[in-house]
Amino acid sequence: MNAPALESLSVSLTVNGERYERTVPPRLTLADFLRDELELTGTKIGCEHGVCGACTVVLDGAAVRSCLVLAVQANGRSVSTVEGLATGTELNPLQEAFHRHHALQCGFCTAGFLMTATALLAEQPTSRDEIREALSANLCRCTGYQPIVDAVAEVAGVLGETA
Numbered sequence: 001m002n003a004p005a006l007e008s009l010s011v012s013l014t015v016n017g018e019r020y021e022r023t024v025p026p027r028l029t030l031a032d033f034l035r036d037e038l039e040l041t042g043t044k045i046g047c048e049h050g051v052c053g054a055c056t057v058v059l060d061g062a063a064v065r066s067c068l069v070l071a072v073q074a075n076g077r078s079v080s081t082v083e084g085l086a087t088g089t090e091l092n093p094l095q096e097a098f099h100r101h102h103a104l105q106c107g108f109c110t111a112g113f114l115m116t117a118t119a120l121l122a123e124q125p126t127s128r129d130e131i132r133e134a135l136s137a138n139l140c141r142c143t144g145y146q147p148i149v150d151a152v153a154e155v156a157g158v159l160g161e162t163a
Helices: 030-037 093-100 110-122 128-135 146-156
Strands: 009-015 018-024 056-059 062-065 078-080
Touching (some): 018 030, 030 056, 062 110, 093 110, 093 146
Antiparallel strands (some): 009 018, 056 062
């Protein structure tokens, strides 16, 4: 005998330092929750299969694909999105480095790269190879990746290392 389907579940989570409580369908992705429920549209939905990285957010300190995480799985947890990086109109050092190194073109993948790099920088990468490896999980069709690696390497303090 099949169990009846749940119509909605309550979730409570912290996003960019602010607490939110909502009632959501059990199969709502975290990406859709952020975009539709909280109107935080910096998180982009690309492939919806966890391949492209455009939807990457930081969940309890780890970079995750928000298209693969259900909103109910984030219950009681802390999420950081690209909207939480800047302070008002002042960009954070990583965003400034992206600007300086022209590490974006169309901008679709930028939020995912920024959030992947944010989680990586918290781990204090020590080489460009480490940065390249972490960023290789995100896809960009415009920049050729080198400017992105340069921007993250600058913030990590390994920019002068040979490419």
